Amino acid sequence: MQQLIRGRVLDFHADPQDTDDNHRFWDDGAVLITDGIITACGDHGDLTRQGAIPAGVAEVDHRPHLIMAGFIDTHIHFPQVQVVASWGAQLLDWLNDYTFPEEARYARQGHAPVMAEAFLDLLNAHGTTTAVAFCSVHKQSADALFTAAHARNMAMVAGKVMMDRNAPPEVLDTPRQGYDDSRALIAEWHGKGRQRYAITPRFAITSSPEQLELAGQLATEHPDCHIQTHLSENRAEINFTLSLYPKARDYLDIYDTYGLLGPRTLLGHSIHLEPREIARMAETGSRAVFCPTSNLFLGSGLFDAGGLRDAGVVQGIATDIGGGTSYSMLATLAEGYKILQLQDQRLHPLAAFHWATRGNAIALGMEDRIGTLAPGSDADLVVLDPRATPAMALRMDRVETLAQELFVLQIMGDDRAIAQTYVAGRAMKATDG
Structure with missing residues (x-):
């Protein structure tokens, strides 16, 4: 044709x-x-x-x-489509009050497939043709999203979150279950049509050392998979994380210890970084992902795109639905422009549209196919x-x-x-x- x-x-x-x-x-x-x-x-x-x-x-x-x-969204949460615009909290409270209860719904039979179609409809309506998505802890949520994307022949990078602590029981797995479910999903979906798998420990707060070790094992066994997680979004998050991993030199060192850094690693937010972390991200080729509408909505902080670029850190830009407030990459670029203005940095419109297309494809290592x-x-x-x-x-x-x-x-x-x-x-x- x-x-x-x-x-x-x-x-x-x-x-x-x-x-x-x-x-x-x-x-x-x-x-x-x-x-x-x-x-x-x-x-x-x-x-x-x-x-x-x-x-x-x-x-x-x-x-x-x-x-x-088409636009590429490098960090978005599929199960959070019905918690967008939930009022009045910063990151950790917002997760406990809104996000985890909503993600628990994805255990219900038939819920995830309906939401997957709605989610992809919204992406396409906003001009987004590829997304890097966090699913819920439930294997069936990832199956549903991949099934719907495959039917559209739509390039999707996604994974079920691995999380075994510091959340309600309804959204927890175990280290072994997280490993086994992820491995089964990789076998079923990674490389099937345009689908790609992302190994997805949600973040260090909700993953025990045992789980991060098994996530690292998955990364070793499947080096062509992406890895996605969160890093240094919020000061309280950082403090809590370091209390859980007292031997870590800093937040990034936790992921580094378990072999989770590299050119296929996408580190959502990456706002409050120490100089050693920035240098190590550049050294390993790990990607930082800028989530402007979410950073503003949750009061998390200002992403230093210029500083990271000068240090050699490759960056993506993303909506981060549902902490983010719009599915639109246009709106995302608009808020990104304002955040950089506050730091005396400039985002030229040509650079902005490059970022949302070829730039994000480079961040994913997929510029030979998309962008x-x-x-x-x-x-x-x-x-x-x-x-x-x-x-x-x-x-x-x-x-x-x-x-x-x-x-x-x-x-x-x-x-x-x-x-x-x-x-x-x-x-x-x-x-x-």
């Missing part, structure tokens, strides 16, 4: 923070898709003259909208309408450059600005008519 997606096309090939030669833009561009894979991308007229566009190919014309690679429109990549696209609301349309009347247009989308955009989302070439949003 072939189709041609036409519009104003933007594709990144380098980081705008490293070089001015970072993107290609075609005012009348086209993306040719064959069986869910991008086979050509460029100026529509040039591709036509070169004979790259087959005669009679089905064409979807999105002009004057903007087409780019760009390069031929051979999976055809995950988002179509953006910068005039989606009356306020945006009014502002757009004064826009003169691509960067200005992107900034309007970043600061004023939400799901209304997502004209269409394509997952492996398949349109995921219903349209009028």
Whole structure:
């Protein structure tokens, strides 16, 4: 099956923070898709003259909208879709009062599959085509999410959380059960279609040394799996963590001790870091993940993107639903911009959209498959309408450059600005008519 997606096309090939030669833009561009894979991308007229566009190919014309690679969310909690906007607490209270009781619901037969479809619908409605997701402690929650994502041919990185202490019994496993369930899920799902597994000890507070040791064993046995957890989100969290691991030099040292650091490790938040931790993250290639709306909502602190970048730490950016307050990567970029402003750091709109696409793909080590429109990549696209609301349309009347247009989308955009989302070439949003 072939189709041609036409519009104003933007594709990144380098980081705008490293070089001015970072993107290609075609005012009348086209993306040719064959069986869910991008086979050509460029100026529509040039591709036509070169004979790259087959005669009679089905064409979807999105002009004057903007087409780019689909958004990638590098840290999100699938079981927290119904605790978003829960009032009045910082991290540890918020987990105990809202999150753990909600995640206990995923033990109920039939609940997780329904929520998985709703979760993926929301991601696609907001232009997100790949997510790195925490599931609940229950094996069936991960099975449900992978099943739903596989049916959509949607690239998903996910794992059931491993947690054996400091939470209600309904959301606890044991070190052995966490290992066995994770191993079974890896055997069933890792590498099946576009699905990838993330070994997922929730964080050191809810995992005993015995559990972290078995998580490290999983990482050794399955080195091509990702690892996801949380690090240094909140001062009270850090103090509690260090009281549980009194021999650790710092929070990061706990994960390091059990062999959980490396280029496939995603450390959510990473706000209150010591210099030794930053140096060790850079040395091991471990990734920091910036969660701006969550950090603001829970009052956790300000992520130092510039400092981590200068130290050589690769970073992702993410919504962190449900501590985060929006499924939209546009809203996430907007709040990220404000957090960096408070630290006299700048997030240029080109750098922002690179971060949410190719940059996050690099953080995952998946830039050969997602995050760009390069031929051979999976055809995950988002179509953006910068005039989606009356306020945006009014502002757009004064826009003169691509960067200005992107900034309007970043600061004023939400799901209304997502004209269409394509997952492996398949349109995921219903349209009028």
